[in-house]
Amino acid sequence: MKTYADVFSGLKRAALIPFFVIGDPGYDAGLAIVKDAIDAGADILELGISFSDPIADGPTIQKADIRAAKAGMNMQKALRFIREIKDYRDIPIGLLIYYNLIYQYPAEKFFADAAKAGVNSVLIADMTINDADEVTHMAKQAGLDTVFMVTPNTSDSRIKEITERITGFVYTVSVLGVTGSRDRLSSTVGDLIARIKAVTNIPVCVGFGISSPDHAKTVAQAGADGVIIGSKIVSMIEKNLDNPQKAREDISGFIKQLRKALEE
Amino acid sequence: MKYPGRYGPYGGFYVPEVLIPVLEELEEAFYNFYQDKRFIKDLQLLNRDYAGRPTPLYHASRLSEHLGCQLLLKREDLLHGGAHKVNNCLGQALLAKYMKKTKLIAETGAGQHGLATAMIGALFGMETKIFMGAVDVERQSVNVHKMKLCGAQVIPVEGGTGTLKDAINEALRYWTANVSDTFYLFGTAAGPHPYPTIVRHFQSVIGTEARQQCLEQTDRLPDKVIACIGGGSNAIGIFSGFVDDRQVELIGVEAGGEGLTAGKHAATLVAGRVGILHGVKSYLLQNSEGQIAETESISAGLDYPGVGPEHCQLKDSGRAKYVALEDEKVLDAFELLCRCEGILPALESSHALAWLMQQKEKFQKDQLIILNLSGRGDKDVGIVEKYRKL
Numbered sequence: 130m131k132t133y134a135d136v137f138s139g140l141k142r143a144a145l146i147p148f149f150v151i152g153d154p155g156y157d158a159g160l161a162i163v164k165d166a167i168d169a170g171a172d173i174l175e176l177g178i179s180f181s182d183p184i185a186d187g188p189t190i191q192k193a194d195i196r197a198a199k200a201g202m203n204m205q206k207a208l209r210f211i212r213e214i215k216d217y218r219d220i221p222i223g224l225l226i227y228y229n230l231i232y233q234y235p236a237e238k239f240f241a242d243a244a245k246a247g248v249n250s251v252l253i254a255d256m257t258i259n260d261a262d263e264v265t266h267m268a269k270q271a272g273l274d275t276v277f278m279v280t281p282n283t284s285d286s287r288i289k290e291i292t293e294r295i296t297g298f299v300y301t302v303s304v305l306g307v308t309g310s311r312d313r314l315s316s317t318v319g320d321l322i323a324r325i326k327a328v329t330n331i332p333v334c335v336g337f338g339i340s341s342p343d344h345a346k347t348v349a350q351a352g353a354d355g356v357i358i359g360s361k362i363v364s365m366i367e368k369n370l371d372n373p374q375k376a377r378e379d380i381s382g383f384i385k386q387l388r389k390a391l392e393e
Numbered sequence: 394m395k396y397p398g399r400y401g402p403y404g405g406f407y408v409p410e411v412l413i414p415v416l417e418e419l420e421e422a423f424y425n426f427y428q429d430k431r432f433i434k435d436l437q438l439l440n441r442d443y444a445g446r447p448t449p450l451y452h453a454s455r456l457s458e459h460l461g462c463q464l465l466l467k468r469e470d471l472l473h474g475g476a477h478k479v480n481n482c483l484g485q486a487l488l489a490k491y492m493k494k495t496k497l498i499a500e501t502g503a504g505q506h507g508l509a510t511a512m513i514g515a516l517f518g519m520e521t522k523i524f525m526g527a528v529d530v531e532r533q534s535v536n537v538h539k540m541k542l543c544g545a546q547v548i549p550v551e552g553g554t555g556t557l558k559d560a561i562n563e564a565l566r567y568w569t570a571n572v573s574d575t576f577y578l579f580g581t582a583a584g585p586h587p588y589p590t591i592v593r594h595f596q597s598v599i600g601t602e603a604r605q606q607c608l609e610q611t612d613r614l615p616d617k618v619i620a621c622i623g624g625g626s627n628a629i630g631i632f633s634g635f636v637d638d639r640q641v642e643l644i645g646v647e648a649g650g651e652g653l654t655a656g657k658h659a660a661t662l663v664a665g666r667v668g669i670l671h672g673v674k675s676y677l678l679q680n681s682e683g684q685i686a687e688t689e690s691i692s693a694g695l696d697y698p699g700v701g702p703e704h705c706q707l708k709d710s711g712r713a714k715y716v717a718l719e720d721e722k723v724l725d726a727f728e729l730l731c732r733c734e735g736i737l738p739a740l741e742s743s744h745a746l747a748w749l750m751q752q753k754e755k756f757q758k759d760q761l762i763i764l765n766l767s768g769r770g771d772k773d774v775g776i777v778e779k780y781r782k783l
């Protein structure tokens with residue numbers, strides 16, 4: 130199984146990491162979109178599991194969560210979705226999930242099943258290094274990489290503490306705020322990347338608010354090892370609910386543009 | 394964080410990384426100021442002259458006669474704003490002022506916490522935003538108008554079920570993007586550490602007063618102390634005064650809605666399972682996968698699928714007992730207090746009264762019971778009218 134390290138060491142450019150909510154707008158339609166995204170040039174996938182109360186997400190991903198839930202998504206189906214993707218292509222997958230879903234599964238079985246399905250890491254949106262001891266040993270046991278977030282208001286000393294616990298990549302949040310596409314890139318993102326790079330050699334991937342090929346390029350030039358694009362892509366599903374074929378084409382086209390921008 | 398913020402296995406701060414620095418700042422400020430002489434003095438004056446403390450401990454003699462016990466009502470309904478919420482709001486807003494924050498945000502269900510925050514936002518000259526579920530905006534429209542009159546911006550939250558939990562989601566999201574100048578004035582004894590501790594502290598004035606008044610007026614401690622439970626702030630406030638008096642029975646009453654078997658209720662401690670929501674590990678109403686349940690209650694203030702961590706611990710240890718009462722019985726209790734004593738209770742507080750009515754036959758005449766009348770029912774008159782007509 131391909132690891133994050135395999136991807137980052139094999140690339141001379143920043144990795145392209147699109148985000149999807151699993152099963153949005155439905156199981157089959159969602160699967161087709163993600164497969165297209167892989168064909169269009171995604172290096173790693175970031176996949177979210179629908180939750181009723183996603184406090185770290187803006188309106189676009191909230192609505193995607195609701196669409197997936199309404200279409201009948203649940204944990205068993207989500208894991209099957211991941212297995213189907215892995216059968217299609219050996220591409221690293223990071224899961225983004227809220228803690229209660231793991232806790233109820235329950236946790237130990239969750240990490241084992243996620244690993245078995247082909248997941249490389251599990252980022253828990255509402256868990257920081259302060260409480261991570263509850264689950265990190267289970268993730269390790271299952272052979273998963275660890276990923277935590279760093280945000281613009283994280284102090285240098287805490288960045289050090291956080292990155293010491295990461296084996297996958299640093300999920301760097303470019304803005305203060307929740308997920309959502311933004312017209313302009315945060316002016317402080319370069320500084321944040323530099324602060325992280327000053328204390329660690331672990332790959333730094335930047336997400337939240339990256340909405341255009343230009344943004345992606347700028348972030349890559351500022352030293353990011355990967356760019357994560359979520360809401361902008363998910364909004365293309367929302368815009369084309371009556372025309373699934375158009376959603377696939379739009380997303381595919383957008384990912385190709387992003388890839389080109391990163392290759393320039 | 395300096396402290397783990399745990400009540401047994403419950404509590405903690407399960408939040409996105411971006412909130413850690415602000416929660417740390419809040420924890421530090423709280424522990425710096427809550428025992429500070431000037432802070433205590435400022436808060437005492439505000440509690441006395443602005444909120445109207447102390448509130449009476451009133452012997453409801455006609456209702457006592459009816460129930461066959463001695464009932465003392467802790468009259469939080471007489472506070473400015475009409476509910477216990479002002480205790481917490483004055484404390485936290487003062488903390489915000491000491492922290493030099495200029496803006497307040499809050500979530501609200503019944504609108505009582507939103508109103509208390511709006512009032513104090515006006516008092517302190519702070520820009521105030523209140524997040525409120527769209528359904529609640531509808532059913533508590535009087536409070537919405539009052540908040541606006543105090544200059545607050547009321548933001549209806551459409552997502553989810555349009556109730557308190559969605560308002561909290563949205564307030565947390567807003568806070569995430571505005572951490573530097575905005576103070577999140579959390580309304581109940583739940584949420585991430587340090588909120589359960591902070592809210593308990595500022596509401597403990599209820600229990601401290603009630604215990605002292607009870608001893609002064611009756612020369613003894615009560616046999617039972619009863620309060621309604623939404624997130625648990627008014628209950629933990631009054632329980633805190635008696636929790637060390639082992640002989641005093643503590644009873645929390647949750648919203649039974651249309652009935653526990655119907656699955657339409659908000660009886661988190663009675664019927665929930667441990668999980669994580671809004672930054673805290675506690676009992677929760679949820680489905681088998683961990684998706685949070687839609688709750689139902691006639692009272693917007695109890696319509697919440699979570700509960701404060703200290704109540705979870707009190708339940709597990711058996712120190713407090715938790716029960717749930719259904720909407721129908723709550724309406725009966727509401728009407729009973731109106732007719733017996735000429736006091737209109739909030740539908741939230743009426744839950745506690747409904748439990749007393751249910752226990753009626755079991756009391757001895759000299760049994761002394763304190764009920765925390767957490768708020769007044771003016772806001773609910775329209776709802777009662779509607780339900781009773783149906």
Ligand SMILES: Cc1ncc(COP(=O)(O)O)c(C=O)c1O
Pocket residue numbers: 476477502503504505506580581582621622623624625626627628693694695739741742767768769
């Ligand atoms: C009058 C009154 N009582 C009780 C509550 C429930 O909250 P808590 O359990 O935090 O006291 C509310 C909440 O809005 C309320 O307005």
